[in-house]
Amino acid sequence: MSPHTIRWGIISTGGIATKFSQDILVDPSTREVTDVAHRITAIGSRSVASAQAFIDKLKAGKAPYDWAVGKGLLDDTKAYGSYEEVYNDPNVDAIYIGTPHTRASRGKHVLCEKPFTLDLDELDELIAIAKEKKLFLMEAVWTRFHPIAYAVQDIIHSGKLGKVKRFSSEFSMDFDPDNRPYSHRMIDPALGGGSLLDMGPYPSVWAMLVLHQHPLNKDRKPPKLHFSHQTLYPRSNVDLNSRWLLEWEGVSQAMLMTDMNTHGPRESTVYISCEEGDLALECECGATPSRGFKDVPLKLGIPAPSPSGRCSSRYLASRVTDTGVNVETHLTRTGGPFKPQRFWLIPHPPGSEKSIKEKTEHHYPVSAGGGMAYEADEVARCVRDGKLESERMPWEESRIVQSWFDQVRRAGGGVLADAKGNAVK
Numbered sequence: 001m002s003p004h005t006i007r008w009g010i011i012s013t014g015g016i017a018t019k020f021s022q023d024i025l026v027d028p029s030t031r032e033v034t035d036v037a038h039r040i041t042a043i044g045s046r047s048v049a050s051a052q053a054f055i056d057k058l059k060a061g062k063a064p065y066d067w068a069v070g071k072g073l074l075d076d077t078k079a080y081g082s083y084e085e086v087y088n089d090p091n092v093d094a095i096y097i098g099t100p101h102t103r104a105s106r107g108k109h110v111l112c113e114k115p116f117t118l119d120l121d122e123l124d125e126l127i128a129i130a131k132e133k134k135l136f137l138m139e140a141v142w143t144r145f146h147p148i149a150y151a152v153q154d155i156i157h158s159g160k161l162g163k164v165k166r167f168s169s170e171f172s173m174d175f176d177p178d179n180r181p182y183s184h185r186m187i188d189p190a191l192g193g194g195s196l197l198d199m200g201p202y203p204s205v206w207a208m209l210v211l212h213q214h215p216l217n218k219d220r221k222p223p224k225l226h227f228s229h230q231t232l233y234p235r236s237n238v239d240l241n242s243r244w245l246l247e248w249e250g251v252s253q254a255m256l257m258t259d260m261n262t263h264g265p266r267e268s269t270v271y272i273s274c275e276e277g278d279l280a281l282e283c284e285c286g287a288t289p290s291r292g293f294k295d296v297p298l299k300l301g302i303p304a305p306s307p308s309g310r311c312s313s314r315y316l317a318s319r320v321t322d323t324g325v326n327v328e329t330h331l332t333r334t335g336g337p338f339k340p341q342r343f344w345l346i347p348h349p350p351g352s353e354k355s356i357k358e359k360t361e362h363h364y365p366v367s368a369g370g371g372m373a374y375e376a377d378e379v380a381r382c383v384r385d386g387k388l389e390s391e392r393m394p395w396e397e398s399r400i401v402q403s404w405f406d407q408v409r410r411a412g413g414g415v416l417a418d419a420k421g422n423a424v425k
């Protein structure tokens with residue numbers, strides 16, 4: 001049987017839209033997928049030149065991103081100078097939204113980058129539209145679909161390590177906000193700026209998968225949010241950091257944290273202590289230098305990469321200013337739990353009554369590409385099967401997480417504005 005093929009329209013030509021598009025051009029059989037497939041039929045940008053440049057960049061992709069190109073699957077891809085034209089293109093089945101704000105789309109299935117919306121009211125409006133128009137809608141929380149997400153759930157939910165006693169999860173990374181323009185999406189309240197909305201979805205993924213979906217939470221009761229804190233960034237009053245404590249009755253408490261001006265732990269950003277041992281999930285690193293800055297080779301005296309070899313915690317970036325001065329800056333990049341590919345099971349300290357005996361390492365790599373195709377496969381399957389929402393990323397779970405963000409922001413005072421610049425309450 002031939003695979004069910006989804007014809008995608010991509011909204012925006014930014015960083016993550018590029019990664020998503022590249023990933024769905026990879027041969028699906030490299031991730032053992034034969035039942036669904038993807039084509040990109042339209043790109044929408046605020047400028048047609050940018051849309052065309054995006055297509056040209058995809059066409060120049062190197063292995064493994066050249067598979068669809070080699071088959072001529074980008075030959076008829078349309079470049080549009082507006083998002084509207086993509087929504088109206090009859091050759092588009094589903095839209096991937098890679099803008100900082102959710103953009104409405106008419107009559108199409110939607111996969112929307114996290115954070116889904118600015119607040120819960122906005123999310124409920126989207127869900128109501130999807131129900132009314134019978135269209136598929138999903139928040140693009142790609143991590144949920146990675147092999148390791150299922151593996152971590154299996155270990156904890158099987159009870160192999162006993163009950164969960166303590167849970168912490170975080171995403172802290174130095175975005176170097178002082179060196180970013182106000183218009184950067186992490187700074188500008190009108191682009192959903194701040195650490196909470198951008199980074200919060202990741203600690204939340206793990207809390208939701210491990211604790212909310214824990215067999216002891218039979219009725220999938222949402223947790224209580226006991227307290228929270230935000231530190232604001234004086235330049236725009238978005239949150240520099242957020243912390244919040246949740247409790248799933250009878251399952252565990254969970255401490256969640258985000259920071260955008262400092263790094264967090266370098267080796268593991270999700271740590272789950274259980275009765276008979278702990279699970280530590282590796283962190284994934286990434287950060288782009290401030291606009292205009294370029295990575296330059298590390299200099300002597302800068303701390304070496306982490307023992308895992310994956311996280312270089314400090315790096316040097318430089319730029320030449322308009323007046324020809326070479327400015328160098330040290331940036332810290334430590335990541336979060338967005339694409340971990342291994343975890344460790346760790347025994348309790350000597351003398352503990354019951355504990356696994358030795359530390360073990362467990363690998364669950366994502367397939368060829370960057371790891372975003374799994375969520376696209378889910379969309380294709382759900383659309384094929386006539387579903388409006390995904391069981392793996394259900395609306396209710398997006399709603400629960402969004403409601404934490406609303407509560408943390410309202411208590412902490414972090415400022416957000418909608419696309420028209422009106423403050424979000």
Ligand SMILES: NC(=O)C1=CN([C@@H]2O[C@H](COP(=O)(O)OP(=O)(O)OC[C@H]3O[C@@H](n4cnc5c(N)ncnc54)[C@H](OP(=O)(O)O)[C@@H]3O)[C@@H](O)[C@H]2O)C=CC1
Pocket residue numbers: 011012013014015016017044045046047050051098099100101113114115140142185191197198338
């Ligand atoms: N899943 C993941 O791993 C990641 C998800 N994200 C999420 O994706 C979204 C976009 O992030 P990212 O790709 O890094 O952002 P970029 O700034 O790289 O790109 C955003 C794109 O949105 C479009 N856009 C529309 N309106 C505006 C506006 N007012 N200001 C700026 N851009 C606008 C632009 O496309 P155009 O000019 O073509 O119209 C722009 O290129 C965010 O919500 C972020 O949280 C980000 C990184 C990783």
Ligand SMILES: O=C1OC[C@@H](O)[C@H](O)[C@H]1O
Pocket residue numbers: 198199286287338
């Ligand atoms: O989703 C994300 O993951 C990686 C981060 O660099 C980025 O800011 C965030 O949006």
